[in-house]
Amino acid sequence: NAGVTQTPKFQVLKTGQSMTLQCAQDMNHEYMSWYRQDPGMGLRLIHYSVGAGITDQGEVPNGYNVSRSTTEDFPLRLLSAAPSQTSVYFCASSHPRSRTGELFFGEGSRLTVL
Amino acid sequence: GIQVEQSPPDLILQEGANSTLRCNFSDSVNNLQWFHQNPWGQLINLFYIPSGTKQNGRLSATTVATERYSLLYISSSQTTDSGVYFCAVVGRGGSEKLVFGKGTKLTVNP
Numbered sequence: 001n002a003g004v005t006q007t008p009k010f011q012v013l014k015t016g017q018s019m020t021l022q023c024a025q026d027m028n029h030e031y032m033s034w035y036r037q038d039p040g041m042g043l044r045l046i047h048y049s050v051g052a053g054i055t056d057q058g059e060v061p062n063g064y065n066v067s068r069s070t071t072e073d074f075p076l077r078l079l080s081a082a083p084s085q086t087s088v089y090f091c092a093s094s095h096p097r098s099r100t101g102e103l104f105f106g107e108g109s110r111l112t113v114l
Numbered sequence: 115g116i117q118v119e120q121s122p123p124d125l126i127l128q129e130g131a132n133s134t135l136r137c138n139f140s141d142s143v144n145n146l147q148w149f150h151q152n153p154w155g156q157l158i159n160l161f162y163i164p165s166g167t168k169q170n171g172r173l174s175a176t177t178v179a180t181e182r183y184s185l186l187y188i189s190s191s192q193t194t195d196s197g198v199y200f201c202a203v204v205g206r207g208g209s210e211k212l213v214f215g216k217g218t219k220l221t222v223n224p
Contacts, residue, residue: 031210035214040216041216042216042217043200044214045211045214048211050210056210058211059115059211059213102147103147103149103212104159105149105156105157105158105159107155108155
């Protein structure tokens with residue numbers, strides 16, 4: 001049981017480049033989400049999904065796209081990277097008993113945009 | 115949307131001391147969780163506690179939903195307790211969004 005797996009762990013991009021952060025969970029969780037963490041700001045919700053084919057925006061969705069074609073995977077796409085997107089990104093999923101029950105996090109992906 | 119405030123923002127303790135961290139929220143909640151982020155950045159769920167009291171070893175948490183606050187107690191602190199403690203809530207407005215406070219940074223010195 002691997003839990004929540006994020007790749008890559010580190011990435012450096014140039015302004016304007018695009019990339020996808022991958023997230024996979026093997027716990028059959030319905031709820032998956034992406035957060036970004038910046039110094040002094042806590043964790044801010046980017047996008048979330050309550051099941052395959054269903055996604056919705058969080059607090060800071062601009063510049064990011066998501067899709068949920070399977071229960072297991074929830075990739076986050078940066079369409080045209082900007083220095084303001086330099087951050088640590090966390091994927092999380094929750095127990096099927098409750099859509100937003102105990103949340104389990106991946107190890108994070110540190111992104112630097114030059 | 116719902117607002118979450120945590121206090122204190124920073125806390126420094128000597129090993130063996132006890133501490134209380136507070137989380138205030140601005141509206142009724144369906145869900146409240148406490149997390150610990152260790153110095154390596156890993157986030158671990160400590161408690162799922164929308165109401166009532168729970169205990170897990172040296173840690174316990176109490177949520178008084180009617181008064182819109184939750185407390186996290188750490189007893190006999192150890193250096194491994196260092197890190198940032200986050201409170202996160204889901205409001206009752208129908209949203210599924212889990213909103214985080216800005217955290218309390220705890221440093222436990224030997």
